[in-house]
Amino acid sequence: MPNTLHRKYEQHYADGKARRQQCSRTRQAECTLAPNRDVVALVESTSIGRVPALAPLRYARMHASPFAFFRGMAMIQAADLAASPNSGISLQICGDAHLMNFGFFASPERQLVFDINDFDETHPGPWEWDVKRLAVSLVLASRSRGFSAATERETVLRLCGTYRRRLLAFSQMSQLDLWYCRVGFEQLLAQASDEGMRQQLMKVADKARSQTQERLLPKMTENEDGVLRLRDNPPVIFHLDDHDSPLAACDDWLGDNSLAKVQGMLNHYIATLKEDRRELLQRFRLVDVAFKVVGVGSVGTRCLVLLLQDDYDQPLFLQLKEARASVLEPFTQQCVHGNQGKRVVFGQRLMQATSDLFLGWTHSADDRHFYMRQLRDMKGAPALETFANGDELASYGQACAWTLARAHAKSGGCAAEIAGYLGESDKFDQALADYAVAYADQVEKDYALFDAAIKSGRLPCAAETR
Template sequence: MPSIAHQQYEERLAAGRARREQCPRTRQADCVLHPQRDVVSMLRQTSAGRVPGLVPLRYQRMQASPFTFFRGMAMIQAADLACGPSSGMRLQLCGDAHLMNYGFFASPERQLMFDINDFDETHHGPWEWDVKRLAVSVVLAAREHGFSDEVAARAVCQLVGTYRRRMQDYARISQLELWYSKVGFEQLLTRAPNDSIRQQLLKLADKARGQTQEKLLPKMTVLDNGNLRLRDDPPVIFHMQQQDQVWGNDEHWLGDDQYQELLQPMLARYSHTLKEDRRTLLERFRLVDAAFKVVGVGSVGTRCLVMLLQDSYDQPLFLQLKEARNSVLEPYTQQCIHGHQGKRVVFGQRLMQAASDLFLGWTTGPGDRHFYVRQLRDMKAAPSLESFGNNESLIAFGQACAWALARAHAKSSGQAAELAGYIGQSDKFDQAIASYALAYADQVKRDFSVFTAALAKHEL
């Protein structure tokens, strides 16, 4: 007689398989576009509310290639996905699960882990959306390196196959085992398919271990009249000269000696979002300096600061304070339930990651702007797009990302068995996602042409 646990497992698998009736797996190949999609209008919409002087830099970075354009405009695919097929299963999503949003970082126990590392767009929604965004990014990365579509399709199939097999594994373990599971550096290293990829992993690990707070000190700071000060490196890092440029307030100026008055209340609000022991740790540091920091592609122009704090031994703590805007998924799913966009980001990150930053929290700034806070570059490292010089490295990295995404979806939803039941054990779902990814990558190329033409005509 089967155990109750086995019976429940089979029932959940069956429930997942039953969802194929309303949405067959082959339908996941459909590349559906939003009927009112307007790329230029969406670009203007996503630029609204950003620091005006940095919007051209955002467009400049997006203009580099279809891949960078895709990174910077998650909203377009979100609108299209909302019109496409869905199995009906919803869970916490990364919201922007492309290749460059995965990498290594340190757990609070200082173990090197591999996971999703960007949650600006995290939100509740159909699980397929994360898989499809990751798949399209693989095709775009393959094309950027001149690989054939046959290679790109194979990379996607192997990626989705990894997601499928990992989800089947997670469906068989308890919720507590799942909660404690992680993708560690050693696990990836032992599964590396060849010596070349092992060497790449070892180099990344060395880079990550060199990104400690102490080792950032000489890179990020200079001595100014005997005091430490963040090193200006415009347009990436610079001290704020005008408050209206950053906060949208025309009445006040922000001099180099006024950041304390602006940021101390934000730090006080932030500290109350930390666990008590971590709040006590934060209280042992004092704010020394702050500067504006331009980050990423999609985030360029949002308000992002780096703050230098020091303890009583003058040892550093670098915190990144990043503006949290509404998720691009929100118009197509449901309203944010957290009442604060920074809290939304923190909730999604804590729920989906195997372990999150010790200092992860949220706060509110001038003009009721929402922010989340985390350590800056704490043992963080990820491969660049240029490092995928051969298809084997691209395929291997895509599979690692798929493993991390499957673990995150299983952990955040508690529905691994239902997901495994829907996906099944054949490659039917893999092939469908590969077809979708190739077709949507073609659309991204067309959208990129619209974008570059609008720039040439000074419409943006």
Template sequence: MPAGEGAQAAVATPAETHARRASGKDTRKHVPRRSHAALGNVDRDPVALLELSSAGRVERLVPLRYGRMIESPFAFYRGSAILQAHDLAGTPNSGMTIQICGDCHLANFGGFASPERTLMFDLNDFDETSPGPWEWDLKRLTGSFVVAARHLRHKRGVAEELVYRAVRSYQERMAAYAGMSILDTWYDAITFERLMAQTQEPQVRKRLERGMERAAARTSDALLPKLSEHDGERWVIRDAPPAVFHVRGENTLFSPEDNWMKVADTGKALNEAFEMYTSTLSPDRRLLLSHFTRHDVAFKVVGVGSVGTRCLIVLMIDNHGKPLFLQSKQATQSVVARFFGSPPVEHEGRRVVEGQRLMQAASDAFLGWNDGPFGRHFYLRQLRDMKLSPEVELMDADMLGGYAALCGWVLARAHAKASGMALEISGYLGSGDAMAEALVAYSNACADQVERDYEVFVAACRSGRLEARTDADMAADFRV
């Protein structure tokens, strides 16, 4: 077929566009929007599921994971994506399976630099990304706003308004993407400059300006003196256990029985892993990295839900003495794949990378994957490159509402870009409040369940079934 004929055939006619939107609307007959109020399959032992998700982690760091989760129901929610995925598997779904984030709570949005050094606002955690129902992401998001609102002592009406703002924003933005070409959707990016141009509120503008200033200072150059010290001709990462330590150093939290402690030639293993990683990058990125020399590698504990998974930071220096910090993070089976039944993948690190590239407007220049010793899968990216996290504790109700609407927009853009199904999803959502009302009911019930699960979790820690230790407790073990 001549190229011109193929291009002509690919253009959607008004009738085809209408049919796609109508097919989404027709889905309501089988899965009414009100059905999304269902909480799902909560007849389970939350502690057993948490133990399942802790299997294979660094044994001495699992208590730190629980210690971070025990701080509040919101911290517990952040670290227990496995529970919600399990529960949602028992609910009706729209049947529109797309690439989803899988852990789309409000703290997994934030700012970071694009390869062109533009400060973006987007989803920034894809450890659980997988094909799944688009509404699972939306439910994870709205549930997080109610759990957080309760934690911050906001009234019920405030919490419900946050859900409305997030869902209505998602709905309206999805309708807008449904009217855009797929190429325009792919090019769409939510930058801090764009957010500044769209707001007239002095308080919001001030926060955006402050965020941009803070982001500009969060670079590898700034990290170098904070995380490392010069030792002769090399830079060495400083131990600060339990957060940072050398795997085979005197402050290690690895047990002697761990197979990582039995690697015969660590230098060779690191070189092989790095060679595989660079093979997943584009040629220009490989050339760029060839100007750097590896100086040191250390273990770094990150996040709440990821504590205990294997995460390394790699310090590299170029021939001008300038640093580059890479983060190598273990990737395990997605909780979405575990309970939704997504097709198996050959490499979990590649799953994370490809899901991230598909959903983000722009991804880290050094995003790639590799294998570690003994067949574990990893993905790599820059460490904290102009990265900003939302400070929801400092937001009042009005600002939280604006943040909820922003997260709804970001999620709609990510889903529209990743799926090309904005027409179908928008057709399903419609223009009324049916989905918002269903998710208000769902999110209130979800927050109630989180609080019940949290009580069971706390009781398990107090009884000794689980061990929970804080960062301060574990750091005290290393003080002389």
């Protein structure tokens, strides 16, 4: 944009500033809770339609800490946020922008980029819902590491300040420049002011670069009579024909001849790809399929790993992941895409700077919706326990804020309006810090109810064995 700001920009900025009349920045501190709020009942409701035998494992992963519980129950905060004031500026948002849903992955050009990497809940919604979820996750992460109350607040102030300043800069870029903008590893490293954070970024990046299809081959497969087969590791990964598996214990999803049915889903998925990628995928054959339990919030949904090979027997691992309705949908608008997998793909392509070469969607014969992508293609993110001090955690939070601001600016086309609402003072930052601390307190209360339901036997809980 030229040095003199365009009159349209000034108008959009003024429109955003005017929105403070309906929701002042200080009101963003309000920690409103949804009416008739029943935490345990909400937890139970999210298990409907999942593999019943995997519910104890899901609850066990959520039971690890208040942060893990927060990760696994995006629905609770979505309901609370819907009851809270917002700026009235809506766009395509992530819907689950917590700290662990950011990280490194490979662009189609094989460059390491840093971005949001989970879009299961993406949907139109107020932009600040993403910022609030990220801010609360930062407070909970700080508490899990035993950092002080002053430190947890400072991490949120730094996150919000970064989001505000980056959003302002993005709002003054042309749409094409914004569309091509990405946060690369070298950019992130150059911005890291803490030496510990720099070392951690380099370590995570090195690990991510090792996550290639060839490196996955010996870890995930075994040779049976000259034929490659995915390696079983129940209850985390198992074959669909395993009569002792969690899936067989409760339902017969896909039933007999499951490989042929998965091939049908694969064919439909291939048809959703661009022509050149369809041509590429057709040079691979489906070799094996296994059920794979993933994440925290996704445990119990239908997720498969597909092993494909080309004519030279070189591997391609794809992940087929069930896409359920976004937790935001009951509070915003109905999905317009006709397939929840397509919703995920649309949101991911719109918000990410660059997306997986093989991102597409499909459905099964029983009308479950799925999206597909490569499995672990140079993916990597730091674990919470690796943050040695508040500065390292705050620096990582700022990296997440940077890429979230870029994603919002790209997805909505209304960055100038958001920038006008935020302004140049730290009023929004202070309000978000108040909100994040108060809501983290609420998460801990919710976790206590969840813990009591497990101890009483209402919610079954059984940790996985390795």
